[in-house]
Amino acid sequence: MNQDELKRMAAAEAVKQVKGGIIGVGTGSTVNHFIDLLAEIKQTIDGAVSSSEASTERLKGHGIPVLDLNATGELELYIDGADESTRHLHLIKGGGGALTREKIVAGASKRFICIADESKLVDVLGEFPLPVEVIPMARSHVARQLVKLGGTPVWRDGFITDNGNIILDVHNLRIMDPVKMEQEINNIAGVVTTGIFALRPADLLILGSPEGVKVIE
């Protein structure tokens, strides 16, 4: 089985968790499978809250109504992918640059189910370069502070987020304490969001593997 089939396997398992209502929907290639499968049961839900322009377009393409989070109240369920996850369900997200809206929707949801292929499961976060969304004028300042934290920030040149900001991808971090690192990066002036999801981790991790679906909670 290739990686894409494993992603679809995890997405198919997550669709079984959908019990109506309004679904929070993340971003990325794994979530794209989820959206396509959600379309098959779209009559059973009231709509979706989306974490990116890309997911909004895909949802609407399937005829799934996309709702404003300000109008929905707290969501029962949020489904999203990840670039890395530990067994503690601490994540790195933002490889596609959607981390800020993802963190908002995750924070506004009672239950966060993360879907991925099993290659995303790691012992320690940080081999995947950590995305940090930054206000453009703060780019150099934030980069210097990230160096002080031990990282090597690289500007994702040419990429602008849905919120009009830039991304620094931080290499060479070995994140032993994800909660502390998330707080430290959040505290740098000019940082909008760090791709560490540890203060609000996932509640359930569904992994597609050649042996079948694996679930970690």
Ligand SMILES: O=C[C@H](O)[C@H](O)[C@H](O)COP(=O)(O)O
């Ligand atoms: O900004 C992108 C998101 O955080 C994605 O959920 C993450 O990058 C994983 O994407 P994929 O499912 O394509 O591996």
